[in-house]
Amino acid sequence: MAIISDDEGLEKRIKKNPIVKSETIEYDNTFESSIRPKDFDSYIGQTSLKETLKIILEAAKKRNKPLDHMLFYGPPGLGKTTIAGVIASQMGVEIKITSAPALERPRDIIGILMSLKGGEILFIDEIHRLNKVAEEILYPAMEDFTLDMTTGKTQTAKTLRIPLPKFTLIGATTKAGELSSPLRDRFGMIHRLEFYTIDELAQVVQRTAKILEIDITEEGAKAIAKRSRGTPRIANRLVKRVSDFAIVKYDGKINSEVANESLDILKIDEFGLDNTDRALLNLIIEKYDGGPVGVETIAAALSEDVRTIEDVCEPYLLQAGLLQRTPRGRKVSPEGYRHLGKNIPSLQTRLFDTED
Numbered sequence: 107m108a109i110i111s112d113d114e115g116l117e118k119r120i121k122k123n124p125i126v127k128s129e130t131i132e133y134d135n136t137f138e139s140s141i142r143p144k145d146f147d148s149y150i151g152q153t154s155l156k157e158t159l160k161i162i163l164e165a166a167k168k169r170n171k172p173l174d175h176m177l178f179y180g181p182p183g184l185g186k187t188t189i190a191g192v193i194a195s196q197m198g199v200e201i202k203i204t205s206a207p208a209l210e211r212p213r214d215i216i217g218i219l220m221s222l223k224g225g226e227i228l229f230i231d232e233i234h235r236l237n238k239v240a241e242e243i244l245y246p247a248m249e250d251f252t253l254d255m256t257t258g259k260t261q262t263a264k265t266l267r268i269p270l271p272k273f274t275l276i277g278a279t280t281k282a283g284e285l286s287s288p289l290r291d292r293f294g295m296i297h298r299l300e301f302y303t304i305d306e307l308a309q310v311v312q313r314t315a316k317i318l319e320i321d322i323t324e325e326g327a328k329a330i331a332k333r334s335r336g337t338p339r340i341a342n343r344l345v346k347r348v349s350d351f352a353i354v355k356y357d358g359k360i361n362s363e364v365a366n367e368s369l370d371i372l373k374i375d376e377f378g379l380d381n382t383d384r385a386l387l388n389l390i391i392e393k394y395d396g397g398p399v400g401v402e403t404i405a406a407a408l409s410e411d412v413r414t415i416e417d418v419c420e421p422y423l424l425q426a427g428l429l430q431r432t433p434r435g436r437k438v439s440p441e442g443y444r445h446l447g448k449n450i451p452s453l454q455t456r457l458f459d460t461e462d
Contacts, residue, residue, distance in 0.1 A: 141314050141342060142188050144195045150313065151306040151338070152185065155297050159189075162295065163196050172225050173197065173274040174294025175248055177233070179282035181421040183339030184299040186278035190229045193276070201227040206235040215240045216255075219247055224271040233277035234284040241289055248275055248292045280417050301336030301425055304328065310338045311345055315360070320349045322360040329365035335378035335422045347372060377426060377445060382410070383419055387428060387446060390438050396451070397430075397437025404436065 143149040146156050166173045173193070178186040187203070194201035202218060209215045209230075222228060230236070236244070246252045253268040277293065279285065290296070302310070311327040311334075314320075322345075330348060334341035351368035352360045373381050389407055390397045401420075405412040420436075423429035428442035443450045 141317050142191055145192060146196065148313070149185070149189065149192050150309045151302045152189070152299055155189070155299065158295075158297070159193065163193065166197070172272045173227075175275040175277075175292060176295045176297070177277045177279070177282070177285075177290065177293040178297055178299055179279045180299035181301070181337070182280055182417060183337040184301070185338055186299060187229065187231060189299075190227065190276045190278070194227045197225070197227075199225045199227055201229055203229045203231070205231040206233050206237075206240075209236065209240045212239050212243060215243050216253065219243075219253060219270055219273075220268070222271055222273045225273065226271075227274045227276055229276045229278070231278045232280070233289075234279040234281045236289075241286065244275070245288060245292065301422070302334075302338060302341075303336075304331045307331035307334050307336070307338065307341045310341050314342050314345050315349075318345070318349070320345065320352075320360065321358060323362070325362035326360040326365045329362040330360075330369070332376060333369050333374050333378040336425065337422070340378070344369065344372075344374070377428070378422065379428075379445075382408070383423060384446065386415070386419055386423070387438050387442050390429075390436060391443070391446070391448060396443075398432050398435030399437070400435045 246254045251270045255266045308327045308331040311330050315322040348368040
């Protein structure tokens with residue numbers, strides 16, 4: 107399928123300089139970069155995914171061919187970007203990282219595609235937010251490794267088919283359902299990343315503490331892990347915050363007592379809920395009789411964005427069994443009532459017992 111370009115000078119520029127530079131801004135987070143694992147041995151958790159990837163990578167090396175395109179989805183903070191970096195490291199190739207909202211104009215995605223070398227990996231975060239033009243440019247690039255464009259206007263229009271080196275696209279998204287079927291079907295591997303167990307998160311905490319030269323006990327690591335909402339990104343952030351408290355208020359060493367007291371001060375409870383999470387549950391209970399209530403109403407009442415509620419708060423509350431999603435809206439589960447120390451009304455109990 108040809109992609110229309112309003113830039114009449116594009117053909118001349120391509121012939122003169124085959125690499126059109128992208129204006130995509132790449133960021134470098136020093137803290138994140140320093141603790142990201144570089145191989146499967148140091149990547150903790152997601153065991154089934156790692157075992158599958160090891161086989162796929164080994165097969166690709168024996169065939170001497172690039173990897174199939176891959177799509178990773180799941181809640182934020184579970185390591186989608188990290189696993190893409192590990193794959194690139196294990197394959198011995200470069201990885202170019204960008205995000206879908208940064209690819210606003212056709213020349214952004216065209217520039218990146220034309221700058222790729224054979225076997226390289228292109229990682230697009232939040233790929234479900236790609237605009238339609240960028241998505242259509244990707245179709246022939248993913249399937250046939252070509253770039254289809256039409257330059258000029260009306261009678262002077264010319265169709266160009268530019269070959270691209272064989273590359274691997276790795277997409278990451280928190281909302282796999284929002285991807286169009288044509289794009290989703292072009293991925294050779296689709297995998298959901300799961301929340302981490304407490305033991306896995308404790309290993310993440312200990313590894314991060316070792317890298318940052320933070321003195322922590324096994325009990326201290328487990329205490330932080332219990333309040334990390336099953337998410338490595340949150341665990342890594344809490345390690346730094348608890349370390350601050352340990353240095354200023356204690357002797358600098360993190361044990362279970364220091365971790366629990368520090369997290370209590372930060373208003374993060376034993377379930378990992380923060381003020382926003384508790385405010386959401388309390389709102390549904392106190393203002394809407396426990397629910398059901400629509401997410402737009404919840405967002406408006408909390409002065410939060412709907413996407414924040416759906417992408418940040420809800421996934422873990424649903425996973426922990428504190429919140430239920432029904433066709434009529436959200437409602438607090440009996441476990442949610444118990445966690446907040448509230449009595450379950452008799453009517454609410456009946457509704458939970460009889461409603462799917």
